[in-house]
Structures are given as C-alpha cells and as structure tokens.
Amino acid sequence: MNDDLWAALRADAARHEPDRDLILARVEEVRPRPGRFRPLVVAAAAASVLVTATLAGWSLSERAPRTVASPTSAEAVPPVTGPAEPVPVPKTATEPPTGSPTGPVAEGAPPPSTPGSHDSTAGAAPGVTVRAWTDPVSGEYWAQRNLTVTVERPLTAFSATIRIGAGAGEEFAGSFSTLSTEELDFTRRTQGTTIVYRWTLRPGRTIRAGSYQLSAQFKRLPGPRPVADSYTAAGISGNF
Numbered sequence: 001m002n003d004d005l006w007a008a009l010r011a012d013a014a015r016h017e018p019d020r021d022l023i024l025a026r027v028e029e030v031r032p033r034p035g036r037f038r039p040l041v042v043a044a045a046a047a048s049v050l051v052t053a054t055l056a057g058w059s060l061s062e063r064a065p066r067t068v069a070s071p072t073s074a075e076a077v078p079p080v081t082g083p084a085e086p087v088p089v090p091k092t093a094t095e096p097p098t099g100s101p102t103g104p105v106a107e108g109a110p111p112p113s114t115p116g117s118h119d120s121t122a123g124a125a126p127g128v129t130v131r132a133w134t135d136p137v138s139g140e141y142w143a144q145r146n147l148t149v150t151v152e153r154p155l156t157a158f159s160a161t162i163r164i165g166a167g168a169g170e171e172f173a174g175s176f177s178t179l180s181t182e183e184l185d186f187t188r189r190t191q192g193t194t195i196v197y198r199w200t201l202r203p204g205r206t207i208r209a210g211s212y213q214l215s216a217q218f219k220r221l222p223g224p225r226p227v228a229d230s231y232t233a234a235g236i237s238g239n240f
Contacts, residue, residue, distance in 0.1 A: 127152035130160075130236045135215070140222040142173060145240050147214045147233055154208055158201040158234060162216040165227025167193040169220065176215035183207070193227065 128151055135144035145162055164170055172195050177184055184199045197216040201207060214233070229240045 125155065125234045128155070128234045128236075130231075130233045130238075132231050132238055132240050134240055141220060143218060143220050144176075145216045145229055145231070147231055148211060149214065149233055150211045151207055151209050154206050155201070155234075156206050158199075158207055160199045160214050160233035161231060162197040162214070163230045164195040164197070164216055164218050165193060165225060165229055166190065166195050166218075167227050168223070168225050170195065170225075171219040172217075173219045174217040176213070176217065178213045179207070 128149065131148040131150075133146050133148070135146050138144055145164065147160060147162065149158075149160065172188055172190075175186060175188065175197055177186065177199060179199075183202060183205045185202050187198045187200075189196050189198075195216075195218060197214075199214055216229075231238060231240065
C-alpha cells in the first residue's frame with residue numbers, strides 16, 4: 001500500500017506545473033520598498049559624520065601646544081638669598097607670689113620675709129631665732145598671728161606663748177603648728193581679756209634643727225584693736 005501512495009505522489013508531482021505569475025506576485029509583496037529603510041540610512045550617515053568630526057577635533061587639540069600662565073608680580077615668590085633667621089620668642093618671666101605661706105615651714109628653710117615682721121634673739125636660748133609676723137590672709141573679721149622659730153641645734157626643752165587681746169570682741173578660732181601633737185602639747189585658755197595660746201615640748205622629745213611655725217587664729221571685729229598682741233618663745237618676748 002505504501003508503494004502505491006508513493007507512486008501516486010510522484011505521478012501528481014510530474015503533472016504539476018508552477019504558476020509563474022503567482023510566484024512573481026508573492027515575491028513582489030515581500031520585497032522591501034526603496035523608501036522603507038531611508039531614515040535608517042540617513043541616521044547612520046549623520047552618526048558617522050559626527051564621530052569623524054569628534055575624532056578630528058580631539059586629534060587637533062592633542063597636537064596644539066599648551067600655554068601655562070606665568071605668575072603675576074603680586075604672586076611671584078621672592079628668591080631665597082640665605083637661611084631664614086629664627087624669630088626670637090619673648091620669654092615671660094613668672095614672678096613669685098608675694099606674701100608668706102600659711103602652711104608648714106620646711107625644716108632648714110629660711111623664714112619668709114613679711115612686711116611688719118621682726119626677728120628677735122635677745123635672751124633666747126643659744127642657736128634659736130624667733131620671728132613674729134601677721135599672716136597676710138588676716139582681714140577685718142579673722143586674723144592669724146605667726147611665730148617662726150629657727151633652731152640651729154637640737155632642743156630638749158622648749159615653750160612658746162602667744163597672747164591675743166580680747167577686749168574688742170576677739171574669740172578663739174583655732175591654732176596651727178608644723179610640729180606634731182606627739183612632740184608639742186598645746187593648751188588654750190582665757191585670762192581676763194587675753195586669749196593665751198601655749199605650746200610646750202613633751203618630756204623625752206627633741207626638736208631637731210630647722211625652722212618651725214606656730215600660729216594663733218582668732219575672730220575679730222572690724223576697726224582698730226585697743227590691745228596689742230604679744231608672744232614669748234624660747235626666752236624671747238615681743239609684740240606683733
């Protein structure tokens with residue numbers, strides 16, 4: 001049966017005659033028309049011209065010499081004729097603070113110099129100097145009287161007393177000593193119109209060579225005080 005089918009197909013193909021007019025009409029329908037691709041051709045030509053001009057301009061700019069602007073006279077840097085001299089830096093001197101400290105006096109240090117103070121050695125134990133002075137922090141409502149005792153050799157016996165006149169409203173406000181309470185025994189009492197501050201070296205203790213400070217602090221009222229304050233230390237007496 002297959003052989004018969006193939007034989008029929010071959011006989012039909014032999015009898016077929018192509019229609020030339022129909023084939024040409026089909027070809028004419030699918031053939032591109034001349035105006036269909038014209039815009040694309042124009043655009044491609046324009047792009048080619050633009051690329052060519054760009055490349056030509058770039059080539060010319062690369063070949064052209066470049067001009068570097070020279071600095072004006074105002075911007076010109078002056079020539080260096082030699083090493084620059086260093087600019088001297090002024091030194092600021094620091095003045096030491098005036099006045100005397102209210103804290104402890106270091107052993108062996110000289111007593112501070114305060115206006116109005118005075119030294120006394122008359123009647124003192126050998127090698128002992130006493131200086132009486134008013135502390136600079138004293139004011140109208142509070143004051144401090146100081147004794148600086150300088151010892152050149154060890155002392156096994158020592159006592160000092162500061163008397164503050166209390167006839168104008170003065171009151172006890174404290175005491176201070178650069179010697180410890182294990183070395184000095186301190187007492188304070190009021191005797192009439194006087195506040196008495198007393199330091200005494202404890203038995204068996206020794207004061208080594210050096211400078212020491214004893215201070216009496218008290219409250220006061222503004223205005224002049226009618227009674228002068230006094231002291232006695234190591235056999236030396238005087239007024240502040």
